[in-house]
Amino acid sequence: MNIFVINSGSSSIKYQLISMPEARVICSGMVDRIGQESSRLDYHAFLPSGEVNQSREIPIPDHAAGLKAVAELLTDAQIGVIADPDQVEVVGHRVVHGGEKFASTQLITPAVKAKIRELFPLAPLHNPPNYLGIEVAEEIFSKAKQVAVFDTAFHQTMPPVAFRMAIPNELYEKEGIRSYGFHGTSHKYVSEQAVAYLGKENSKIITIHLGNGCSMAAIQDGKCVDTSMGLGPMNGLIMGTRAGDIDQSVIFHLVKELGYSLEEVNILLNKKSGMLGLTGYSDMRDIGKLVREGDPNAKLAYELYAYRIKKYIGSFAAILNGLDGIVFTAGVGENDPLTRKLVCENLDYLGIQLDKKANETRGSGIREIQSAHSKVKILIIPTNEELEIARQSFGVVGKD
Numbered sequence: 523m524n525i526f527v528i529n530s531g532s533s534s535i536k537y538q539l540i541s542m543p544e545a546r547v548i549c550s551g552m553v554d555r556i557g558q559e560s561s562r563l564d565y566h567a568f569l570p571s572g573e574v575n576q577s578r579e580i581p582i583p584d585h586a587a588g589l590k591a592v593a594e595l596l597t598d599a600q601i602g603v604i605a606d607p608d609q610v611e612v613v614g615h616r617v618v619h620g621g622e623k624f625a626s627t628q629l630i631t632p633a634v635k636a637k638i639r640e641l642f643p644l645a646p647l648h649n650p651p652n653y654l655g656i657e658v659a660e661e662i663f664s665k666a667k668q669v670a671v672f673d674t675a676f677h678q679t680m681p682p683v684a685f686r687m688a689i690p691n692e693l694y695e696k697e698g699i700r701s702y703g704f705h706g707t708s709h710k711y712v713s714e715q716a717v718a719y720l721g722k723e724n725s726k727i728i729t730i731h732l733g734n735g736c737s738m739a740a741i742q743d744g745k746c747v748d749t750s751m752g753l754g755p756m757n758g759l760i761m762g763t764r765a766g767d768i769d770q771s772v773i774f775h776l777v778k779e780l781g782y783s784l785e786e787v788n789i790l791l792n793k794k795s796g797m798l799g800l801t802g803y804s805d806m807r808d809i810g811k812l813v814r815e816g817d818p819n820a821k822l823a824y825e826l827y828a829y830r831i832k833k834y835i836g837s838f839a840a841i842l843n844g845l846d847g848i849v850f851t852a853g854v855g856e857n858d859p860l861t862r863k864l865v866c867e868n869l870d871y872l873g874i875q876l877d878k879k880a881n882e883t884r885g886s887g888i889r890e891i892q893s894a895h896s897k898v899k900i901l902i903i904p905t906n907e908e909l910e911i912a913r914q915s916f917g918v919v920g921k922d
């Protein structure tokens with residue numbers, strides 16, 4: 523069964539065509555800088571005649587044009603992988619916010635779409651482009667079943683003590699204001715692998731997803747019991763462009779004393795803060811280079827980034843009342859030894875001890891990087907949100 527996975531962001535669409543159940547990637551790629559002067563369309567396909575890698579700079583004004591360009595590539599006479607769009611049987615969509623309504627993957631119906639629309643105010647950067655992706659895919663892949671896989675679903679097992687906030691009850695009861703958590707598809711994927719790898723029936727692990735967006739989850743016996751993101755995906759860790767946890771007084775100060783509008787505060791904290799605000803760069807590769815060149819500002823930014831992660835490790839270890847493993851994943855977590863080194867430094871009280879050489883060594887698959895004396899396993903587990911979306915979509919359609 524051909525499952526087309528779509529991860530629609532505010533200015534990009536990542537996609538993969540996966541054949542299930544054997545989980546074979548037929549093609550993958552990304553449409554980037556949608557709506558800007560020049561957009562980029564990447565396409566990697568595995569054809570019987572060999573591999574195709576294409577990258578084009580073309581104007582792509584909106585998401586509809588982006589997905590249409592991808593569909594044309596998929597069905598291209600020379601480099602395409604299918605004869606026509608009807609050969610896509612299922613489209614699996616990443617939808618960031620599912621609120622309290624969706625604790626599992628859903629076949630998309632008009633009612634599901636209405637609920638995703640209702641949740642726009644809770645995830646204004648993510649849910650609208652996700653929704654647009656659904657509408658465009660329904661048009662292009664009109665015979666396919668459409669499935670929504672929610673970032674929030676995995677975190678729905680959190681107990682009230684973790685997800686409630688100390689504000690008047692009616693704001694939760696009537697308005698749904700609570701912590702939801704995000705990146706659930708990734709936390710689920712890597713934590714299941716970690717639990718299987720550790721081979722313990724009862725396990726206590728912390729998953730650390732460090733991509734552009736960053737979040738952590740405390741996972742007991744395979745279930746999420748707490749996470750660092752909250753009502754929206756701004757809370758918690760320092761990210762590429764997001765500040766993460768911040769004293770609320772800063773917002774009042776910006777508005778009342780410095781004349782910011784609420785929209786300007788939103789843009790500041792979501793798009794101009796985090797590592798970008800601290801160093802002028804949001805990509806850890808650029809900041810790592812500055813550190814190696816001896817830039818003290820970049821060094822401090824790295825230390826802040828790692829310090830925040832350390833704080834959450836401490837609090838999650840307390841909540842779990844023990845720890846069997848910590849898992850680093852996503853772009854930074856999988857590829858950046860300096861982040862992992864700074865995070866794990868001076869955590870021996872918690873039984874966390876890194877092996878310097880293993881940490882620096884490149885590799886693939888699941889890797890252990892703790893020292894022989896470490897009580898806690900330190901694992902690098904590559905995430906694969908697209909594969910997890912394909913699996914869950916396959917599960918839902920299989921049951922249908």
Ligand SMILES: Nc1ncnc2c1ncn2[C@@H]1O[C@H](COP(=O)(O)OP(=O)(O)O)[C@@H](O)[C@H]1O
Nearest residue numbers: 732733734735804805806807852853854857858
């Ligand atoms: N070799 C590397 N060293 C350090 N950081 C890296 C490396 N490769 C990727 N990254 C980081 O990973 C980030 C992107 O992670 P990714 O999981 O792809 O994010 P997202 O899916 O949220 O866009 C980049 O911003 C970059 O900082």
Ligand SMILES: CC(=O)OP(=O)(O)O
Nearest residue numbers: 618704705734735755
């Ligand atoms: C929810 C979230 O932060 O997603 P991303 O990392 O894709 O921005």
Ligand SMILES: [Mg+2]
Nearest residue numbers: 733734852907
């Ligand atoms: Mg990602």
